[in-house]
Amino acid sequence: MTEIRILAKGLGFPEGPVAMGDGSIILTEINGGWVTRVDADGTVTRLGQSGGGPNGLALAPDGTLILCNNGGSRYLPGSFMGHGPMEGYEYGSVERVDPKTGARKLLYKDCNGHKLSAPNDLVFDRHGGFYFTDLGKRYDYSRDHGGLYYAMPDGSSVREIAYPILSANGVGLSPDEKTVYVADTESARLWAFDIESPGVLKKLPFPSPHGGRCIGSLPGFCRFDSLAVTASGNICVATLVTGKISVFAPDGRVLDQVSMPDSHPTNICFGGPDMRTATITLSGNGELGQMQWPEPGLKLNFQQ
Numbered sequence: 001m002t003e004i005r006i007l008a009k010g011l012g013f014p015e016g017p018v019a020m021g022d023g024s025i026i027l028t029e030i031n032g033g034w035v036t037r038v039d040a041d042g043t044v045t046r047l048g049q050s051g052g053g054p055n056g057l058a059l060a061p062d063g064t065l066i067l068c069n070n071g072g073s074r075y076l077p078g079s080f081m082g083h084g085p086m087e088g089y090e091y092g093s094v095e096r097v098d099p100k101t102g103a104r105k106l107l108y109k110d111c112n113g114h115k116l117s118a119p120n121d122l123v124f125d126r127h128g129g130f131y132f133t134d135l136g137k138r139y140d141y142s143r144d145h146g147g148l149y150y151a152m153p154d155g156s157s158v159r160e161i162a163y164p165i166l167s168a169n170g171v172g173l174s175p176d177e178k179t180v181y182v183a184d185t186e187s188a189r190l191w192a193f194d195i196e197s198p199g200v201l202k203k204l205p206f207p208s209p210h211g212g213r214c215i216g217s218l219p220g221f222c223r224f225d226s227l228a229v230t231a232s233g234n235i236c237v238a239t240l241v242t243g244k245i246s247v248f249a250p251d252g253r254v255l256d257q258v259s260m261p262d263s264h265p266t267n268i269c270f271g272g273p274d275m276r277t278a279t280i281t282l283s284g285n286g287e288l289g290q291m292q293w294p295e296p297g298l299k300l301n302f303q304q
Helices: none
Strands: 005-008 014-019 025-029 034-038 044-047 054-059 066-069 072-075 084-087 091-098 104-108 119-124 130-133 146-151 156-166 168-173 179-184 189-197 201-204 213-219 222-230 235-240 244-248 255-258 265-271 277-282 287-292
Touching: 014 066, 014 265, 025 104, 034 054, 054 244, 054 287, 066 130, 084 104, 091 146, 119 168, 130 168, 146 168, 146 179, 146 244, 156 179, 156 189, 156 201, 168 235, 168 255, 179 222, 244 265
Parallel strands: 014 054, 054 119, 168 222, 222 265
Antiparallel strands: 005 287, 014 025, 025 034, 034 044, 054 066, 066 091, 066 119, 072 084, 091 104, 119 130, 130 146, 146 156, 168 179, 179 189, 189 201, 189 213, 222 235, 235 244, 244 255, 265 277, 277 287
8 A cells, every 4th residue: 555644534525636835735625515725734724615516626827726616416324425416506617716715706607508517627728728627417317418628717718628528527738738638537538639729629530529539548447536747747547446546658558556545536736845745635535645756746837
């Protein structure tokens, strides 16, 4: 088992960790609806009011946070996983969050006249726009399609750029920002989309269902969650059920599978002076862990 230090416990399905310049981590708790700060000493502070199903977080150019909110899920007794939409669910959304107070402002709840279903994860490019995924809401006998979108953090523009994707989850950019990667949860496939210009993708013809290239998958049953990219360009995908961080080369080769002390590691982010401090949300156990990664992570645009 990988040596990992548990920084915080008792979290409600933590996701979306963001490494801050002061050593703290700001994350979300889907089960509970919180945006939460975990200080370097493990102190947990819930910010603002709870609401919906907050998931992915990223730092915007102005130092605020952009949040993907799936609109909330219902939970069965004894289960840490959401099972369909919560009572009163109307839509998913993208919101701006004050990192000090947790105050939220709605940016987007629809695109092209269609509601956002369950926004999940996001990544900023160097131009100040961001790619975000919509997982699609799961129902008892059906589900919404997922997709990939590109938006501006001031609420002025959002557009659908790859659709449909079965269950688009983790998203990340290659170091040269010529490729955007998307992890598909239910198919456990890693997709790559070639970028022509900010928010504009080069689409492959049929039979690709959405214009992407399938570059990686794993044998056996598992599910892909969020991802992070290293400075060398490798893609680290949080892999549910098997409890591993699966490391893919850009050509799709599986380079490593790092075991976690939880069946449901959901996110990994990089920080610290050398970008080798990996912070991992261990969502089945409701914990936040940290470890030294074998190579530096890619510093995100606008990361402190």
